[in-house]
Amino acid sequence: MSASGTASPQVAVVGAGWSGATAARLLHDAGLRVHIFERTMAVGGHSRSATVNGVLFEPEGPHIFHTSKPAVKDFAVRHGMRHSYEHKGLTQIFLDDADEHPYTLSWPPQVAELHVLPVWPAIEKELSGLPPTPCTRDFESHCVSIMGRTLYRLFIEGYTIKQWGCHPSDLSSTFAPSRLGLRTDGNRRLFRDTWEFFPLPNAQEVMESMTRPIPATFGQEIAAADLPELERAYDAVVLTVPLDTFAGRPGRLEWRGIRTVSRYIPLEDPDATVTPGYIVNHPSLRVPYTRTVESKHASGQSIPATVVTEEYPGAPARHYPVLTTDSRNERENVRLQEEIRKMTRMSVFFCGRLANYEYINQDVALDQGMSCANDVIRELRAKGRNTREGRAYER
Numbered sequence: 001m002s003a004s005g006t007a008s009p010q011v012a013v014v015g016a017g018w019s020g021a022t023a024a025r026l027l028h029d030a031g032l033r034v035h036i037f038e039r040t041m042a043v044g045g046h047s048r049s050a051t052v053n054g055v056l057f058e059p060e061g062p063h064i065f066h067t068s069k070p071a072v073k074d075f076a077v078r079h080g081m082r083h084s085y086e087h088k089g090l091t092q093i094f095l096d097d098a099d100e101h102p103y104t105l106s107w108p109p110q111v112a113e114l115h116v117l118p119v120w121p122a123i124e125k126e127l128s129g130l131p132p133t134p135c136t137r138d139f140e141s142h143c144v145s146i147m148g149r150t151l152y153r154l155f156i157e158g159y160t161i162k163q164w165g166c167h168p169s170d171l172s173s174t175f176a177p178s179r180l181g182l183r184t185d186g187n188r189r190l191f192r193d194t195w196e197f198f199p200l201p202n203a204q205e206v207m208e209s210m211t212r213p214i215p216a217t218f219g220q221e222i223a224a225a226d227l228p229e230l231e232r233a234y235d236a237v238v239l240t241v242p243l244d245t246f247a248g249r250p251g252r253l254e255w256r257g258i259r260t261v262s263r264y265i266p267l268e269d270p271d272a273t274v275t276p277g278y279i280v281n282h283p284s285l286r287v288p289y290t291r292t293v294e295s296k297h298a299s300g301q302s303i304p305a306t307v308v309t310e311e312y313p314g315a316p317a318r319h320y321p322v323l324t325t326d327s328r329n330e331r332e333n334v335r336l337q338e339e340i341r342k343m344t345r346m347s348v349f350f351c352g353r354l355a356n357y358e359y360i361n362q363d364v365a366l367d368q369g370m371s372c373a374n375d376v377i378r379e380l381r382a383k384g385r386n387t388r389e390g391r392a393y394e395r
């Protein structure tokens with residue numbers, strides 16, 4: 001395979017999750033010759049779900065697709081994302097160690113629901129004394145500044161200690177998810193994007209539709225050592241993979257992962273479930289896991305069984321980037337990007353949660369795939385390579 005001459009340029013896309021699948025499809029649609037390399041035997045990346053005896057469950061964590069970008073929604077819908085969904089978050093809190101039963105409340109907290117708690121007077125007093133602007137010193141100070149110490153202790157502190165294995169004051173406030181905060185509107189929907197879906201039968205079918213016309217090699221892990229070989233056939237490479245392992249230095253980037261334990265539970269009533277909701281947070285340190293996930297609430301399957309998955313933090317998996325107050329991992333990732341660019345004459349593009357070392361939702365991964373496809377076309381055209389006129393995709 002030669003990359004020279006007037007034929008359309010060739011692009012290698014490494015990784016077939018949302019970001020790689022989207023970039024690959026848009027480059028293909030723009031007339032470039034694309035090849036996908038995927039380490040596992042199938043597309044879908046971290047959003048893949050599974051079934052046991054016909055019951056859908058999510059061994060990699062629950063995945064709700066939500067976006068307010070029309071182009072992202074249209075692209076996903078065109079490839080089969082259709083089942084509209086409205087996720088309502090739940091959390092179970094214990095007020096103190098002597099409590100036998102937890103309170104099941106909305107997540108994020110709805111202030112009106114908190115009135116039932118015996119500690120409401122303390123919460124109310126703290127809420128009335130909040131500073132006018134949130135503190136950004138660290139994650140703990142940030143949370144206390146937006147919800148007061150009592151709610152921080154009940155809803156956030158234990159969850160964060162379990163999830164991150166360190167105290168919230170050692171974490172950067174930039175890590176604070178945008179949906180963290182108090183709600184007063186009675187609307188229990190966790191996400192407030194214009195469109196929200198639970199992919200049925202699963203997310204991997206949407207990505208299979210995206211990648212269907214594109215040649216792919218499965219079961220091959222690509223590393224920096226492969227760049228000279230790729231360089232002989234491709235003009236550009238899109239990397240959606242972890243850069244420390246890619247560069248041959250695994251462990252240079254810290255990640256926090258969860259271990260999931262899934263239990264199959266036979267039921268007499270095909271419409272029954274066993275937990276109060278699709279995802280239930282467990283911030284108390286008395287409970288060893290952080291969440292339960294029962295995907296049957298979202299899939300709506302009528303089947304005499306269910307699967308409940310518990311999430312135990314602290315596993316060596318690349319789920320959550322560790323954003324410390326000194327930003328050491330983000331800086332290391334930028335160093336790795338620069339190093340990898342220097343290893344090859346191909347144009348190199350970094351796309352998705354792993355190569356950019358960030359926690360992003362699926363819609364953002366898809367959006368990054370769109371941007372990346374545009375960047376590839378722009379750069380190859382600037383280098384005088386023969387690409388079709390026009391952007392890959394108008395976003």
Ligand SMILES: Cc1cc2nc3c(=O)[nH]c(=O)nc-3n(C[C@H](O)[C@H](O)[C@H](O)COP(=O)(O)OP(=O)(O)OC[C@H]3O[C@@H](n4cnc5c(N)ncnc54)[C@H](O)[C@@H]3O)c2cc1C
Nearest residue numbers: 015017018019039045046061063064222241352353361362
């Ligand atoms: C626990 C958890 C829950 C989540 N829940 C939600 C949710 O509810 N809603 C939401 O929108 N987002 C959610 N997300 C985020 C979502 O998982 C990501 O946005 C999405 O997976 C990003 O896609 P990606 O293509 O960037 O990466 P990935 O899906 O990780 O894809 C990367 C691909 O690259 C492959 N690969 C890796 N290394 C190599 C290599 N060297 N060579 C070849 N192939 C390689 C991998 O096998 C994989 O297929 C959640 C994330 C986590 C951790």
